[in-house]
Amino acid sequence: MKPCQLTVPGHVRAGENVIEQLSGIIEAERASKVIVFTDEGVLSTGICNGVFEQIKKANAEYCVIGDLRPEPSTQDVIRTMEQMNRAEGELVVAVGGGSVMDMAKLCAAMKGASYDIYDLLENNSLMEKGLPAVMIPTTCGTGSEATFNAIVAVPEKSVKTGIVNKNMLADYVLLDGNMIAKLPPKIIASSGVDALAHVIECFTSNKANVFSDLYAAAGAKLIFENLVRAYSDANDLQAKSNMLLAAFYGGVAIAASGTTAVHALAYPLGGKYHIAHGVSNAILLAPVMRANLEACEDRLALLEDGINPAGYGRAQSEKAKGMIERIASIVSDTGIPSSLCEFGIGLEDLDFLVDAAADCKRLLDNNRRVLTKNDIRAIYQEVIKGGI
Template sequence: MNQCQLTIPGVTYAGPGSIEKISEIIEKEGVSSVLLFTDKGIRSTGLTAPIEALCADVALTVIDDLATEPSYQDVERVIAEVEDSRIDLIIGVGGGSVMDAAKLASIVIGADYGVRDLLKDPTIAKKYIKSLMIPTTCGTGSEATCNSIVAVPEQQSKQGIVNTCMIPDYVILDAAMIHGLPPKIVASTGVDALAHVVECFTSKKATILSDTYAKEGARKIFRNIREAYADADNMKAKTELLIGAYYGGIAITGSGTTAVHALSYPLGGKYHIPHGVSNAILFAHVMEFNKDACADRLALLCDAVYPEKYAETVEAKADYIISEIKDIVAKVQIPTNLEELGVKKEDIDFLVEAGSQQQRLLVNNCKELSLDDIRYLYNKLF
């Protein structure tokens, strides 16, 4: 066993009604002013109403106009609106884009650098404001990670900013926040979370600590995503996804995603395909490509998720995990052909070049990918 490290959120609350812990956090931290990041869709459903009510005794500023899958300029714009305000606590209520922006705000407001500078050198970051993340989807894991993903329009791709300063100080996992989640969002975010745990478990950087969270996250997600998608009122399955996604976020911080996420970034950056959908399209193809280098790891994952398969061969268990990935993507009705999403086959040269630039994640992949390998994988999507 090599030395390893895992950095996780300071305090995590989970269970029915845990949203009420906001009052306790405000009192404990001596908060007099709160900056709330969310989006108009979430706010219109009333999900933020109880949070805003719990902040009634402090100064509250709400940012709800962040672009979907925002660029770094979008994040800089909304941060500039409040950079001269005194803020004691930042709360992110939403999916990955909202929480990523909130985490960036916690290290940029009050700093002498901006988001653009962090794209060049994320090591300069420092934590200036305490943060609380409250996910409203069951998939991104952003509430647990030190990552923030932003679009970089001039590169027609996305880039991750990574620094442990962005680890949230508090997390609240309250299933009430995902009760009304539409099936389409359950599908895309749930498969994103599944990609997190499988990629982290098969990553070159996987450790005994990240493995613990990746395996348990995989068990929760593989066993519940179809039910959560098919039955909107199955709160047990949705809760398992919520916790599984959180475990996936922790696994990312200790290990890291691989070629699935790396090759998905150009799909989101240029074509604005939702992040979870981009990952779902690539997921099984990348695992099949990687299988000869990680069959033993996929078999161990199968043992953790499907112990009834324990007596089967390593090859059979690895194949079973990949077949389950395919079945899940089919069952939750995510398109698997890029042409259905407006991508043309003549765009492959761009995809290959942009995908090959995602070295932060490609170096984690259990197999080195040549340009021809990347082209082969993108071609499988048409």
């Protein structure tokens, strides 16, 4: 067994109505004032009302940073840190999707710091432990609640990049299916396939290990069994709760292993063309796995065995191809586009995309197959020409 490490948030609680345990967390942290991170969309649904009630139940006050934007940029971090440094509080509570949780983790660690976001982009190790943080996800995909990563867009370079530091690891995670009960099908689809990308990539990563394999395989099984149900039936709370758990498993797998070429090729799509992260990953997941097939056949076959044990007798190559077909089917069944043409991206954009993706060396180094620029170009061509 090669050396590996399992790093998870300090306290993880899952189940119906676990949000009601927030007041006890606030009391345990002796927080008299709480800083709540969220966005306008989440606020408009009323989901935060239960959080506010729990804060009041703990006899604490709160302030809300509620104008967070999707796919946050460096300028968004600077603007939010200005609010954060004006706020008083001993505890951060994030209520939202990946962008909200990433911003909350960053800002909790940076409160009062001498360094800024640009310093961290140059040297992640500068980050120190800041305020304790509670993550309450309201989507079922990013796994941000379980990771010590934060993704930030750098507009001047038209790319997104990851800041990675264990001081961003959440102190508490609350996984309550009621928080995604009214999530629109479109968001269930994109966030759910994002979680699928996490578990597939981590299982096929060069850094895959016994810990990441455990969570990635369990997450993959949950997603294949529950995503279409959660997408199709607004009342299937069990399927949605299972997807919330699967997304967390994906986050744990990322922390133990790491994503690969799917995310490397997806980052330029979000950084320059502002395609939602989950959608970018969904479009690229099957094509990248087809490109990786020869190098990942054994790993994809193992995943297929976990989903379809009745097929044990098939050849390894058949099982691996079956897994890729299963991935393509779930993207199609949840109504996610299969081509970049739908977002106005054409062959004339190839040079930028290829160069930007090739710069994501941290992720490409995790990929089992070494992808040349020509390989990357071929993958992009496939997902562009698919719509022509």
